[in-house]
Amino acid sequence: MGNATLQSIHIHPVKAFRGLSLRESVVEPWGLAGDRRWALVDDGGKVVTQREQPRLAQAAAEPRPGGGLLLSAPGRAPLTVPVPEPGRTVVIDIFGTKVEAVAACGAAHAWCAGYLGADVRLVHLDDPATCRPVDPDFALPGETVSLADGYPLLVTTLASLDALNSLLAQGDHADEGPLPMNRFRPNMVVAGTEAWAEDQWSRIAVGEVVFRVARPCGRCVVTTTDQDSGARGREPLHTLARHRRRDGQLVFGQNLVPLGTGTIRVGGPVRVLA
Numbered sequence: 001m002g003n004a005t006l007q008s009i010h011i012h013p014v015k016a017f018r019g020l021s022l023r024e025s026v027v028e029p030w031g032l033a034g035d036r037r038w039a040l041v042d043d044g045g046k047v048v049t050q051r052e053q054p055r056l057a058q059a060a061a062e063p064r065p066g067g068g069l070l071l072s073a074p075g076r077a078p079l080t081v082p083v084p085e086p087g088r089t090v091v092i093d094i095f096g097t098k099v100e101a102v103a104a105c106g107a108a109h110a111w112c113a114g115y116l117g118a119d120v121r122l123v124h125l126d127d128p129a130t131c132r133p134v135d136p137d138f139a140l141p142g143e144t145v146s147l148a149d150g151y152p153l154l155v156t157t158l159a160s161l162d163a164l165n166s167l168l169a170q171g172d173h174a175d176e177g178p179l180p181m182n183r184f185r186p187n188m189v190v191a192g193t194e195a196w197a198e199d200q201w202s203r204i205a206v207g208e209v210v211f212r213v214a215r216p217c218g219r220c221v222v223t224t225t226d227q228d229s230g231a232r233g234r235e236p237l238h239t240l241a242r243h244r245r246r247d248g249q250l251v252f253g254q255n256l257v258p259l260g261t262g263t264i265r266v267g268g269p270v271r272v273l274a
Contacts, residue, residue: 004270006206007158007191008181013061013069014122015039015147016049018227019182020062024265027209027258030128030144031152032187034063037128039092039101039147040112040120047094047147050222053116054230071108073115081108084124092123094147099132101125134257138214143257151214151255155198156186163195164252168239176235182227183236184219184252190270198254200272207268211256218249 010019015036026033038061040048050056059073067083081104089100101123103109108122125147134143135150145152158181165178181189188206190198201213219240224232240250 002192004190004192004272006188006264006266006268006270008189009264009266010182010185010187010189011035012185013038013063014059014071015047016053016056018057018060019185020060022266024263026263027153027261028128029152029258029261030146031148031258035187036147037125038069038104039094039123039125040116041090041092041101041123043119045090045092047092048116048118048120050225051220053118054225054232055116057225057227057230059115071111076111076115079107079111081105081111081122086126089126090123094132095149097132099125099147134214138255139257140212151217152258153187153211153256154185154217154253155188155190155204155211155256156181156184156253157190157193157195157198159191159193159195160198160252164236164239164244167243168235171235171239171242173233173235173238176233179236180227183223183225184217185222185227186253188256188264192270197272201254201274203259203272203274204256205269205271205273206264207262209262209264210259210273212259214255214257216246216249216251217253217255219252223252 009022009025011032011034012019062070069081072078084102084104090103092099092101104122112120112122128146134145168177204211244251
């Protein structure tokens with residue numbers, strides 16, 4: 001793969017909120033430290049994402065010392081939310097899996113509900129080590145994930161985005177491109193590869209941390225959501241449907257599971273091990 005490097009690192013402290021770029025990050029068994037440990041749930045306990053509420057793209061959450069958050073969004077005064085005390089948990093539903101989480105404070109519920117104009121609550125995943133297994137069809141025993149869609153991390157490459165944008169430019173909705181990488185909400189973006197090289201990876205090292213490549217990432221309507229405005233279009237799903245259909249899914253990027261822990265840093269080397 002030559003001189004591939006880690007071009008950027010991203011976490012999403014609250015699932016479905018705007019991503020946050022970092023210079024370095026600690027890799028935990030269930031994902032990057034601070035990534036998707038919080039989420040919104042509706043009045044039935046079901047996790048709410050940009051699929052239902054594209055305006056979440058404009059909401060931001062910055063980690064605070066001690067694990068709390070600073071919430072901000074258009075038209076809302078910022079709010080600092082502490083980590084809830086461990087105690088009585090609530091059962092939430094994330095894509096059909098039941099998980100126990102701890103409800104945030106009443107002020108956080110009011111802030112989020114007021115922004116969306118919907119009955120939602122903010123919850124925190126207290127212990128991802130025991131809460132939620134990775135998809136058993138593609139997992140090894142004991143692998144867990146926080147509140148990400150299905151796997152601890154998602155990696156994408158700049159070369160594949162360039163290739164996708166070239167295909168998009170030749171299609172029926174060329175006016176929607178080129179698309180930025182934040183449409184795909186990755187944790188790690190790699191520079192210095194060939195286009196679609198990640199399709200062949202089964203194990204990679206980022207710096208000194210080794211990852212297992214579990215499966216390609218199936219894409220949904222969230223990728224059609226402008227992460228700055230919340231507006232929706234038709235791309236990239238239209239182009240992915242023509243060129244990147246695998247096993248009934250439209251794919252871009254690869255899902256990863258850490259095989260160890262450590263710190264990754266922007267500019268660090270990325271090596272294909274298998």
